Amino acid sequence: MLVDADALVPDLLADLRRLVEVETPSADLAAVARGAAEVADVVEERLGRRPETIVEHGVTHLRLQLGGPTRVLLLCHQDTVWPVGTLERLPWSQRDGVVRGPGTFDMLTGLVMAVHACALLQDRSGPGALDGVTLLVTGDEEVGSTHSRELILQTAQGAAGVLVLEASADGGAVKVARKGASRYRLELQGVAAHAGLDPERGVSALLELAAQLPRILELADPEQGTTVTPTTFAGGTTTNTVPATATLDIDVRAASAAELERVHEGLHTLRATQEGAQVRTVGEINRYPMERHHSAELWGRYADVCASLGLPVPDAAAVGGASDGNFTAAAGIPTLDGLGAVGGGAHAEHEHVLVDQIAPRTAVLARLVEQLRDAAPARGGASAAPGRRAD
Incomplete structure (x- = not known):
């Protein structure tokens, strides 16, 4: 599977560039809609199926349920913090094993990795390999997911695990806890x-x-x-x-x-x-906290998959930033975060991704999806999520 993932990298980077060059600042709803359309095109080209478009309060989200009830949810977002026009100053570049551009690290690389992990499984075992897998791509994560929270919880209900393709912590560490x-x-x-x-x-x-x-x-x-x-x-x-x-x-x-x-x-x-x-x-x-007990089972699986593929097990990190994984964790659904890009500079002008880490992490993701597809459902559910205060 690792060799297969290596072969995906040129196409994966081509898809990543396509998404980076459609700027999608959260507050610009038309730009987010354009980005969603481009993501939908990439998904359809790689998986042969087009995700449904869901518009909530003007914000465009995408969801692709790949057969049957959701067993494993790949959770992503395609909105960024960068205003339209940033590309004129910080264009896409790929040089010396490093990719740069607005949104590459947070979190367009992770999104494209999710699509290609699914393509890897489908190419190896046919469309049935993705039964129970759902890909959800939201458009308002960077501004608090105000209009996508209920969609996330509804989609995740009954899943054996939620895999969040946000970028890794320092040095490629997987995020096993997040502050609320x-x-x-x-x-x-x-x-x-x-x-x-x-x-x-x-x-x-x-x-x-x-x-x-x-x-x-x-x-x-x-x-x-x-x-x-x-x-x-x-x-x-x-x-x-x-x-x-x-x-x-x-x-x-x-x-x-x-x-x-x-x-x-x-x-x-x-x-x-x-x-x-x-x-x-x-x-x-x-967002309520994602505490370590929410991720313990999936972290163990992730570490085992790394070992089975002959890869080093990354560190586990607790971080201060919140993500959409906080919602599903608080709902009692096993959640693991930071499975996307290795690099740095989230929300900063030195945002970048290390190309040599993309293939191994995509291979681990594909194997983990394969395991969770056949796992028992989570005992929690979306109704278990603590309610938000509204004062």
């Missing part, structure tokens, strides 16, 4: 006044923001791995006016559901410190 993530916005209301004539009549929203920052930062717990990070902020209207409004965006990451809940409650109980000021927190828990 929440996003909040603090909205502060004050009273406007002329900064020169009567500033004492104003209530500064910016001063209120400054007073709230220590309270927000106190919610972090480094020993538990819980981070609470103020990110973007805005406020005021003109340079000679006491600012009546301000906003602050807050990113929260935690390794346990209990910690996410604790911070959520803390942010929603913030109260104004100035008379006449108002403070309101808007936001929710977006």
